[in-house]
Amino acid sequence: METNIALYKYCVRIADTSLILAQRMCEWCGHGPILEEDIAMSNMGLDLIGQSRGFYSYAAKLESKGRTEDDIAYFRNEREFLNRCIVEQPNTNFAFTMMRSFLHGCLAYLQFRTLVKSKDDTIAGLSEKALKEMTYHVRHASEWIIRLGDGTDVSHEKVKEALENLWQFTDELFEMDEVDQALIKSGIACDISMLRAEWDQMVNEVLAKAKLERPLGGYQSKGGFNGAHTEHLGHLLSEMQYLPRAYPDAIW
Amino acid sequence: MSTKDNWPTWEVFTQQKNGAAHEHAGNVHAPDAEMALLNARDVYGRRQEAVNIWVVPSVAITASTPEDMGPFFEPGNDKMYRWPNYYKTPEGIKQI
């Protein structure tokens, strides 16, 4: 696989994942459990939008067809979106949102930590910023998982339900294909399969503190990073993309 | 409303740059110290206003009262000899 084509796809996968999660975070703004948390979730949303813009812009540059970050974000359909399925899952409640941020965040943290050393300077630069952001997201989400898990009976039930529902999207976090292989060889991408043990350790530690049991077995989704999504993504996109699509000539 | 879900307040002090003194920025509500720190970071550090943050339970602060103002602070008024510019430097001497 040609490096530029692989790298384009690699960037879009990261950008899509950040953007879709940001979109979910936006839904909370004004509806959080307490003002402080509205502010915190918005901060995370802003970080994620920033990440997506960085990686889209780089993808656009690699592609060199004159497209912009917005063209890539707003003019592709659900089968063309390459995000991991976990981030498109609905907010459901605060426990789901925190669990989703936590499970995905741990991987994103590890991934960016490795990509800081990428042989591609742009990837390394973007990852350096994203790493700091994800470090905080993981800390914030972990603190909440622990409090919800070891808080009241109600909160324990809810966070347990969140874990059990979201677990089916965790194997997918580690999926790789020829895009990754091509870039790993040239020292640009990171081998996420190597991060699994550390991810397990991070997750197990927090789950133990939260008095939650790690789910075993069950269905595992596949292929979000190649466009195989859950039913939720289409709805999310139709809302997110409607304006630029309704008025394709407009500049906002 | 029940007090079960009412979080206490924490006073937030931010250090704007390395080496500077921490200054009072405001307060946040939080259930415990760690969350107070995270909330303070999100609320008072959005515009790069801080490099370090302290949080202190608001109830832990003891303040002087307005009635204290006279007895506390006015006795300093007549002690001008504490200020360096009270002392005239003899002409011709540049530095003491």
Add this chain to the structure above:
Amino acid sequence: MNQPQIQEDEQKHVDAFNARIAAGKTIEPKDWMPEKYRKQLLRMMSQHAHSEVVGMLPEGNWLTRAPSLMRKAVLLAKVQDEAGHGLYIYSGAETLGTDRAEMIDQLLSGKAKYASIFNYPTLNWADMGAVGWLVDGAAIVNQTALAKCSYGPYARAMIRICKEENFHSKQGYQIMAHMMSGTKEQQEMAQDAINRFWWPVLMMFGPSDADSPNSDDLMKWKVKLYSNDDLRQRFIDRTVPQAEAIGIKIPDDKLKWNPTTRHYEFGEINFDELKSVITGNGPCNKLRMKQRNDAHKNGAWVREAAIAYAEKRAKE
């Protein structure tokens, strides 16, 4: 102490308080203050804080539909700031002896009021421009005055907030400017937005002075430094040229510059509409209250869990 003695002491306090106000000094939380001053301030500050928080909703309505990633980020940062404003002002109001949870209860039970403007719907993307430019523009005029008010914690919160409001109104104006120089449909959206928002924004400054029941005391105490009508005029005077610069039409046939007074004259404001929106009968009053009540109710178990966890840890 006998009765005359108490009255004499009270009078001494009142005199000292009035003297401080007259000298332009600020009143701090632990200073003696007339009960009425405390009550009026608490009412005003909690209403203001509620307005910031309810004010997140009309713009929050477009966060997931912002037409570019840059606009999405800007809008999210803006709405987030409003949560911060609510937080700062609640925290200022708490120094008057009522905690935030109690103030929020008053909002949710419908006892406390908030700015009427947030009871209007946001129906197209240009509303994000109109709200930022006009609503935050009006807020700047109001809040710049409040930054010099006599209550220290309120004034300090306003200074912090004013810095952020400038970003809010600029981003709104930029949206409008972009749309006015865009396609025909965009121009129509922009005009539609200002047509709907102009008059309700003028109402934000409150009833005209002749009709403003709380103003006298507040002005005497230098909580309010300018009257509703003065501030409204100031807003109109600074906004009309901005509208002209981007070629958007303000929906008021009577609007015209008076070279003698050096102010714009404007048409009559429908204060009956203001009254009915304030008393709960605006287009979105029910929706806004439902949204806030839902958020609060749905968050109760989260807030409780955090407290329960903290209590367990404290016992260890």
